[in-house]
Each structure stands twice: as structure tokens, then as C-alpha cells.
Amino acid sequence: MPLSSLQVAFLGPPASFSHQAAAESFRRATADLVPHVSFADAFAAVQRGDADYAVIPFENSTNGSVVQTLDLLADRNDLYKDVKVCGEYYLTVHHCLVVRKGSYPGGLPSYDGSITKLYTHPQAWGQCDMFLSRYFKGVERQDVSSTSKGAEIVAKDTAEQGGAIASRFAAEYHGNGILAENIEDRSDNTTRFLILRNIQSLRTGEGYHQSLSIPPYLSAPAPAPASDPAPGQPQSETTHKTLISFSINHSSPGALASALLIFKAQGLNLTSINTRPSLKRAWQYIFFVECGRQPSNENKDAVLKALNDLRMVAESCRDLGTWRDQLGAETLQDV
Template sequence: MTLQKLKVAFLGPLASFSHQAAAESFKKASADLLPHVSFSDAFASVQKQEADYAVIPFENSTNGSVVQTLDLLSDRNNQYKDVKVCGEYYLTVHHCLLVHKNSYPNGLPSYDGKITKLYTHPQAWGQCEKFLNEYFKGVERQDVSSTSKGAEIVSKEKDECVGAIASHFAAEYHGVDALASNIEDRADNTTRFLIFRNIHADRTAGTTLDFESSSSQTPIPNGDSKSAEKEKETTRKTLISFSIDHSSPGALANALLIFKAHGLNLTSINTRPSLRRAWQYIFFVECGRKVSVENDDAVMKALNDLRDVTESCRDLGTWKDQLGVSI
């Protein structure tokens, strides 16, 4: 019997950085990569089990967190209750300034200042500020749904001289030229993508891909001592969200101390508005731990204690730390 290919959702269109991240993170698996027009559509496809996984950008090393992803994880209307993080992928991001085919055959030295509008995804502007301020100061910036969409707009524009910030991959796909390459502010500009699955999906319940964390439910095969040792050395990351009573002094401190009490190392904290009352927030805490017999149930114990000091809390998933593996 032929096994059906995995279905992997990502933010489209084709040739976006999300497409590249999905292709690279699932390169060892048999998978169909499915573009979606928005982050919420990709999330919904996993919740409805129309896709097995979704690859979604979470943060950039230069420009910080992707608020659209945090808003989806806030899940204020309980739309994505079965969607959890199961992995991560780090993609080194190199941006190009793309222009219409053959408009500047000699590259940036021949640029005559005629570009009137630039297109890209909102995250990309902050990653290329130095270049933009030097060559395109005052030029109108237009947000679009993805970097690849910007490249597509440039390829179809016939009347106006426009440009886009996107990848070489997008330039080749849409048939446009790179006026300049590697225009990002930092050479180590990297985007971390989170990989999501539906915790009730049978198709993914019995699989452990390279980016996923094995657990007591998915033990290492007997006799594979090298794999066992490597597994013990691997750091696990966990993402937890919670809300607190903002009127209670020390409420946030009490919540954060629980992570320390259970040996969980805090690596990042983010917030988004709760939308229940102005100036009240949902907190997102990412923590890590080295696998050991002693801390095997540390996350579960921390969650139990958090329920006593927060108004609500949610386990958003545990996965294998890929930092230092993919970069």
C-alpha cells in the first residue's frame, strides 16, 4: 500500500521565504507543499486536518517577533485549540532589491532613481533599513502579503517603475532581475519558523520527524545507545501562554518564578493585547531544558502550578531545539 504524502501548509504564494523554509524543513519527507493566502488560513487547515503540518514564521533575528503569529497563538476565540508547535526551522534570510527584467542590466551602479514604489512583506522593511535609507529614502513603501507577492507585482507592472524586496528564489520564479543582492542590514539575518500539527491527527501522531521531539510516548529503539545519548543531550523547548490578574501585585512575578522552581530556563517573553480589557495582556513564555529523568515531567508540573496563580494558561507545544543545527 502506498502511503499518502504529507500535506504541509505555508504562507504563499510560491517562492516566498515560507515556501523555502517548508521545502527545506521537509526535504527528507515525502510532502506536498500547499501555499495559503494568510497565516490564519494555514492555521485553520491544520485545525481542520486538511493539512498535516504548517510552517509559520515566528521571529526574525533583526526585526523581532511576527505579531500575526502571536495573535494566532493567542487564539482568543478558541479557533485553533488542537494546533500545537512540534518543531522549528532556522532560515538564513538574504534579501534582494528586485526590478523588472532588463530594466537595469548593469545593476545598482546604473540605477537612475526612477523607482517610485517598493513592495514587500512588513517584516522585510526593518531588515533592510540601511540599504533603503541610502538608495531609496523617501520612496513609497507598500506592504503586501509576502515577499514573493511583491516580486509578482513587479513582474506584472508595465507602466510604473517599481521594485520589491524578496529572495533570489522569488526573482527566478517570477522572471525579474536583482538590482542588488544581500541588502539585509546583518549577514546573520535569520528567521525562525515554527512547525505546527494537530495533536488529534492520526496521520502525524505516530511519526517523529527530524525537527520533532521524541517523548516517553515515542521511545528510542532498544539497543540504539548512540541515539539515546544524543537524545539526552538535546534541549527541549516549550511555549506556554498565560494571562494574569493585572490588579494583583506580583502576579506576573509569581508566574515567572514557577519556571525557575521547576528548572525551566526562560529564553523569551512576548505579549499581545488580551482584547478583553485595554492594557491587559496575554504573555508568551518560551523555556528550555536538557532532557533528564529528573525533569521529565517539569513542564506538566509547571503548568499545574501556573493554573493556581494565573487566570488561564495553555501549553502550546514542546519540540527539539534546532539552534546550532540549522544555522
């Protein structure tokens, strides 16, 4: 029997970058894309089983990690114990300066400093720093829940000459005017989204991969990195990534070094390390490590061995999921 439409949660409102990432990630599936007002609501929907998947921003190539996502993955109160990562999607992010339609018919030069307040998601400020420093130095900045929300506020507010940083998709959706496009500092500005699912409520049937539960209809991966390996150097063979969180006894000398050496001993390449406060004791942290596994048979159980060894030296440890590396994979068709 065919499955009913997938329910895919994303950080709303509609026309956010998360909406765009969800639409592109699941464009080869019959899916209902459902906006959620916060990161926590999207996580909770997956935990409850109300959503089959959630598409959540994790990091940006210009501005770094999304701390709201890290805090939810830290799961200090065990609210999302069944939520794991099963995939990733890279979205090239282009920002626009948007205003209420018709308010500046002469374009960017005609605004003449009259924009007194700007709205956007906190991540976008750092991605457009050079543009903002040139045109809007000293202008008040208001954080909002998403770039699309900023565009919506500007479109509806007739009492204030505000502007927002948002996508062209959001501007068109809310009926904004666009004063400037591609205002991001770097043309390769990219956000990586994690695709989450509930490990306890998996449905079986056509379209589901039984061992990793990675849906094979996810979109093709992002283009390969711009710089190719030097002549004579082999291509990277890493095909899977795993995200692990752990905490250590900070008073024990060498505790962090001992934990990290476990990954080296198992032949796992650490591709990123992040920290968030544990909130149990001041200046104590939860560590997040992302590691790559090569596809050779001898490394097949490397992650399991590393997790077992890590539990011997860490105060706590959690496997947050394994998925196909989209930067190194050619396609998800054969997952």
C-alpha cells in the same frame, strides 16, 4: 501500509521564504507543499485536518517576532484549539532588490532615483534598514502579504517603476531582474519557522514519532551558534523547548512575578517572553513564554509541573507544544 503524501501548508504565494523553509524542512519526506494566502488560512488548514503540518514564520533575528503568528497562537476565539507546535526550522534569509527584468540594464547605479515605490512583507523593511536608508530614503513603501508577492507585482506592472525586496528564489521564479543582492543589515539574518500540527488528527505509521509526534525526517538543524562557550564552560544541555501562553490578573500585585518564578522553581530556562493585547480589556495582555528543558530525569516532568502550578496563579493558561531544540540538537534522526 505506507502513508500517502504529507500535506504541508505554508504562507504563499509560491517562492516565498515560507515556501523555501517548508521545502527544506520536509526535503527528506514525500510531501505536497500547499501555499495559503494568509497565516490564518494555514492555521485553519491544520485545525481542519486538511494539512498535516504548517510551516509558519515566528521570529527574525534582526527584526524580532512576527505578530501575526503570535496573534493566531493567542487564539482568542478558540478557532485553533487543536493546533500545536511540534518543530522548528532556522532559515538564513538573504534579500535582493528586484525589479522588472530588463528595466535597469546598467544595474543599481543606473536606476538614478526613478524607483518610486517599493513592495515587500512588513518584516523585511527592518531587516534591510541600512540599505533602504542609503538608496531609498523617502521612497513610498507598500506592505504586501509576502516577499514573493512583491516580486510578482513588480514583474507584472509595466506602468510603474517599482522595486521589491525578495529572495533570489522569488526573483527567478517570477522572472525579475536583480539590482542588488544580500541587502540585509546582517549577514546572519535568520528567520525561525515553527512547524505546526493537529494534536487530534495524528496518523500513525512509519515516519511518525509516537510520543511527541515529531516527524524524524525533518531536516537537520541549523549550524551551531557562531560563538562557542568559553574554555572550561559546559555546552548547553537543553534539548527541548516548550511554548506556553497565559494571562494574569493585572490588578493583583506581583501576579506576573509569581507566574514567572514558577519556571525557575521547576528548573526551566526562559529563552523568550512576548506579549500581545488580550482584546478583553484595554492594557491587558497575553504572555508567551518559551522555555528550555534539560534532558535529566529530574526535569522530565518539569513542564507538566510548571503548567499545573501556573494554572493556580493565572487567569488562563495553554500549552502550545514541545519540540526538539534545533540550535542545540545534533540531528532529528534519534528523536
